[in-house]
Amino acid sequence: MSRLRDALDRGEFVITGEVAPPHGTDYSAMRASLDTLGPLCHAINITDNQGATLHLSSLAASKAALEAGYEPIFQQTCRDRNRLALQSDLLAAWTLGLENVLMVTGDDPRSGDHTKAKGVFDLDSTQLLAVAKGMNEGVDMNGSELTGATGFLLGGAMFPEAEPWEIQLERAVQKAEAGATFFQTQAVMDTDKLARAVDALAPYGVKLIASILLLKNGRVIDFVNTKLAGMMIPDHIGSRIKGAADPMAEAIALATEQVREIRDIAHGVHVMPLGADDVVERILEGAGL
Amino acid sequence: MIVTKPRDWARIKANLESIDAKSVFLMGCGQCATVAHTGGEKELAVAKARLEADGYQVTGWAVGEVACHLGGTKLETRKHFGSVDAADAVVVLACGAGVQTVADAVKKPVFPGLESAFLGTVLRSGVYEERCQTCGDCVLDLTAGICPVTTCPKGLLNGPCGGMWNGMCEVQTDRECTHVRIKRRLAEQGRSATRVIPAKDNSVKLKPGSINTRERKGQ
Structure with missing residues (x-):
């Protein structure tokens, strides 16, 4: 039984984190990250060639996380595989004991390290969610019966701060109707907008896990603003960190405030410490978790 | 329409050198490539001058009504049979379909003179945007x-x-x-x-x- 599903069903405030598989075959850095974040979280996202840059597959790394004693959220992007490969990997994931899946579109190959790659996008994330929901019901995308169904907890991504909001909301509703039962958001900067999203999606019975990003220095802020798709750090937050005597301490204080606020609004928090895994425990404790 | 853009001149020359061609017949297209200003009469004149400056003999040129129409292109090349026959190679300033149609119509080695970019809309003269993947x-x-x-x-x-x-x-x-x-x-x-x-x-x-x-x- 998925611990994440269990906690969400019980109405417990959940904590998720994420680790990146290695760019190579040496799991030691990922393992170290898992050993720091894993004990603090209900589940850990295992990213899928994030930022369109080459990493070991999320499928294998998710299995490795499971074997290490942590509960993974297997991420699948639509960028690198067609509908046959996506379905085949989903079947494989279930047999490997992976119970949580997050379906995302995926960054465009032009933004990654293999800029000459072809983006597949045979399915989009809404369609992929519907396919996975079908697999939970025992059929493949063609409606053909599977010899053994899956039983995934299905998640999608959404961005509470995206404008135009009506279009973002419509998209999230589509994903919920396609099969998503939880959402993980992009990093939240404005908790009023997070509350707006939680309220708007409440009728669909989906749970929202809001992300926070540890803005540990000015460089990270500039990186997010220039390199990360669909993200912008507002000036008041940027200047708070950049102007602080100790930016890391300020970032921890900010993250702690954010988690505390999110706790009153959303169903969980997703922590993205950008390498500073060792401060996550302090942030969560500071926020009363 | 099918939007084309000029092919790297060094590649065209390398293609001609690969068969040791000394003389060239040029073909354009009266439709898309003319509208895109890549394979009409003016562009053929420019290509001719450039080839001659590089030491090639241009035996003749033709802009058929529609390069990708096999019947029309056969007719057009027949009209210019002498100059096509005198050339070592044919360079076609048209889209990939046009190049292949010419290659079917003549017995000479045929090389592309343009790159096919996309099927799109002419927003205004010289400004094109891709619109259809067919x-x-x-x-x-x-x-x-x-x-x-x-x-x-x-x-x-x-x-x-x-x-x-x-x-x-x-x-x-x-x-x-x-x-x-x-x-x-x-x-x-x-x-x-x-x-x-x-x-x-x-x-x-x-x-x-x-x-x-x-x-x-x-x-």
């Missing part, structure tokens, strides 16, 4: 006449993706997100866009495409 499974009825397969860099049927910021595209940050445009136009027309567009049927676009409207019923 996917064979059109969704323009659902998307207010704006093709997401072509104009969304990821080709998503249901969007926007998570990278959309303030209505702008993640990949081409100076462009409005296609899905935002689609939804706005649908709303302006009082049409709803809540249904999910199903995954594309890629089987209708298996290569090579072929259509024969002459096949009679019962045959």
Whole structure:
């Protein structure tokens, strides 16, 4: 039984984190990250060639996380595989004991390290969610019966701060109707907008896990603003960190405030410490978790 | 129309050198390549001068009505039989379909003089934008006449993706997100866009495409 599903069903405030598989075959850095974040979280996202840059597959790394004693959220992007490969990997994931899946579109190959790659996008994330929901019901995308169904907890991504909001909301509703039962958001900067999203999606019975990003220095802020798709750090937050005597301490204080606020609004928090895994425990404790 | 752009001149020369060609017949196209100013009479004159400056003899040139029309192109090359026959190679300033049609029509080595870019719209003279993938499974009825397969860099049927910021595209940050445009136009027309567009049927676009409207019923 998925611990994440269990906690969400019980109405417990959940904590998720994420680790990146290695760019190579040496799991030691990922393992170290898992050993720091894993004990603090209900589940850990295992990213899928994030930022369109080459990493070991999320499928294998998710299995490795499971074997290490942590509960993974297997991420699948639509960028690198067609509908046959996506379905085949989903079947494989279930047999490997992976119970949580997050379906995302995926960054465009032009933004990654293999800029000459072809983006597949045979399915989009809404369609992929519907396919996975079908697999939970025992059929493949063609409606053909599977010899053994899956039983995934299905998640999608959404961005509470995206404008135009009506279009973002419509998209999230589509994903919920396609099969998503939880959402993980992009990093939240404005908790009023997070509350707006939680309220708007409440009728669909989906749970929202809001992300926070540890803005540990000015460089990270500039990186997010220039390199990360669909993200912008507002000036008041940027200047708070950049102007602080100790930016890391300020970032921890900010993250702690954010988690505390999110706790009153959303169903969980997703922590993205950008390498500073060792401060996550302090942030969560500071926020009363 | 099919939008073409000039091919790297060094590649054209390398193609000619590969068969040790000394003389060239040039062919253009009276349709798309003429409109795109890449393979009309003016561009052929420029190519001719350039070839001659590089030491090639240009035996002649022709701009047929439609380079990709096999019958018309055969007729056109027959009209110029002497100069085609005198050339070591034919360089075609047309799209890939035009080049292949000429290659079918003459017995000489044929080389492309242009690169085929896309099927698009002339926004104004010299400004072109890709609009159609000829996917064979059109969704323009659902998307207010704006093709997401072509104009969304990821080709998503249901969007926007998570990278959309303030209505702008993640990949081409100076462009409005296609899905935002689609939804706005649908709303302006009082049409709803809540249904999910199903995954594309890629089987209708298996290569090579072929259509024969002459096949009679019962045959």
